[in-house]
Amino acid sequence: MIVAKLEAVKxxxxxxxxxxxxxxxxxxxxxxxHVVSSLAGRTSRPTPVPGAVRIGGFGGAEGLTRYLREEAxxxxxxxxxPFADSISEHAxxxxxxxxxxxxxxxxxxxxxxxxxxxxHVADVAEAARVAAVTAPEDGCVFVTTGRQGLExxxxxxxxxxxxxxxxxxxxxxxxxxxxVLDRGPFTVEAETALLAKHNVSTLVTKNSGGGxxxxxxxxxxRRAIPVILVDPPALPAxxxxxxxxxxxxxxxxxxxxxxxxx
Ligand code: NAP
Numbered sequence: 001m002i003v004a005k006l007e008a009v010k011x012x013x014x015x016x017x018x019x020x021x022x023x024x025x026x027x028x029x030x031x032x033x034h035v036v037s038s039l040a041g042r043t044s045r046p047t048p049v050p051g052a053v054r055i056g057g058f059g060g061a062e063g064l065t066r067y068l069r070e071e072a073x074x075x076x077x078x079x080x081x082p083f084a085d086s087i088s089e090h091a092x093x094x095x096x097x098x099x100x101x102x103x104x105x106x107x108x109x110x111x112x113x114x115x116x117x118x119x120h121v122a123d124v125a126e127a128a129r130v131a132a133v134t135a136p137e138d139g140c141v142f143v144t145t146g147r148q149g150l151e152x153x154x155x156x157x158x159x160x161x162x163x164x165x166x167x168x169x170x171x172x173x174x175x176x177x178x179x180v181l182d183r184g185p186f187t188v189e190a191e192t193a194l195l196a197k198h199n200v201s202t203l204v205t206k207n208s209g210g211g212x213x214x215x216x217x218x219x220x221x222r223r224a225i226p227v228i229l230v231d232p233p234a235l236p237a238x239x240x241x242x243x244x245x246x247x248x249x250x251x252x253x254x255x256x257x258x259x260x261x262x
Contacts, residue, residue, distance in 0.1 A: 011252060012073045013037045014087055015049065018185075019105055019210070020079035022245045025050040027252065036071070040087070043166055047183075064094035073098075075252055079105040079245075082209055082232040092236040104238035105248050107209035109231070110217065117226040120207075124149030127204045127228045132156045134226070139201030142194075144216060145230060146206075147171075162198045184215075191219035204228045211244065 013024050015037045027035040028051035035051040038058075046055075058064040068076065078091040088104070095102035112118045119134070121127045124145050131141045131153070140160040143153065147165050154172035161177040163169065168181060178198070194200075195216075203220045207229050220227050242248045 008032050008034045009074045009252075010034045010072060011036070011075045011077060012068065012071070013077045014080045014091055016040055016042070016084065017079055017081050019107070019245050020077075021047060021049050023077065023079050023105070023248055026245070026249050027051065030253075033252075036073075040084075058090070061090040061093040061097070064090050065097040068094055068098040068100045073100055075101045075103065077103045077105065077248060077252065078238070079248065082107060082235070083206055083230075085233040085235055088235045092238060101240070102238055103240045103242060103248055103251050104235075105245070106235065106238075106241050106243060107211075108243050109207050109209045110213045113213075113221065115221045115224070116217070117220075117224065118229045119226065120229050120231050122231060124230055125152045127230050128152035128156075130228050131202055131204055132158070134228075135159050135202040140198050141202045141204060142198065142200040142216075143204045144206075145204055153177075160198075162194075162200060186215045188215040188218045188222075191215045192222055195219050195223050195225060200225060202226055202228065204230070206230045207232060 009032060011027055011033060013020050013035060015021065016039050020037060024035050024037045027033050037049045037051060037053045039046055039053060039055045040057060041055045058067050076091060076095050078088055080087050091102060119130060121130055135141050137158055140162055142162045144164050147167060147169050150163060150169050151172045153161060153174045157175045161174045163177060164180045164182055166183045169179060203216060203225055205216060205227065217227065240251055242251050
């Protein structure tokens with residue numbers, strides 16, 4: 001029996017993550033697959049993505065539904081960041097409305113290892129409150145949760161802050177603050193050196209999850225630094241949920257349109 005493809009499968013990857021880029025690269029290589037990656041447009045110089053790319057919001061779930069129909073998308077893969085809950089919600093609603101298959105790449109949360117000193121919080125505002133009361137007087141709080149929510153730290157003059165973002169922050173910042181503009185991936189050695197250089201006493205980060213724990217968390221463990229970890233929001237349940245790029249590739253392949261020839 002010969003199995004032949006009827007037509008190209010069109011896949012829309014909702015991205016903005018390293019996983020989404022890896023997925024797009026693999027799908028781009030796959031014969032009979034046309035991949036389009038969608039980026040929100042948050043960074044001025046996004047990391048290049050193989051295959052076609054579109055940038056900017058769709059205009060809510062209705063806009064995404066329209067896009068899926070107009071572009072005749074066969075498979076929608078939600079490979080966005082675990083904290084990007086709006087777009088994941090829209091992906092669910094739109095896939096249902098347009099009758100498009102949805103695969104959700106949901107990374108498993110990082111789990112504490114022996115030596116980790118993690119305090120879990122629900123959001124960035126709570127992280128700021130906990131940092132303000134638990135960090136030692138004049139200690140340095142290293143904040144790596146992105147640009148949004150930094151105003152929560154603006155009233156704290158008791159501590160020094162080291163803030164790392166990709167794009168320059170635009171809102172209010174704490175009075176004693178050093179901003180570092182940088183984009184990962186970072187090595188454990190470089191993160192350990194950064195913690196030592198600024199004498200960091202508390203790390204604030206998101207539990208972004210995934211295959212290997214972030215280098216900054218390993219560095220914090222090495223230096224016995226307490227971590228305030230923001231837990232991800234609840235995301236909508238999706239029937240086809242995978243945890244890795246390899247699983248997403250396998251799931252996407254399983255749905256390819258094929259026809260049997262005698
Ligand atoms: P969000 O709150 O879920 O989304 C807000 C709005 O941005 C959405 O309603 C949508 O606009 C637009 N949007 C988000 N992702 C999009 C995408 N991939 N393609 C087209 N439009 C998109 O998301 P967010 O937390 O602001 O994150 C924005 C992007 O940055 C995401 O794609 C995410 O993967 C990436 N990212 C986020 C984080 C984080 O910590 N939040 C970290 C790393 C990377 P419309 O309603 O107009 O369609």
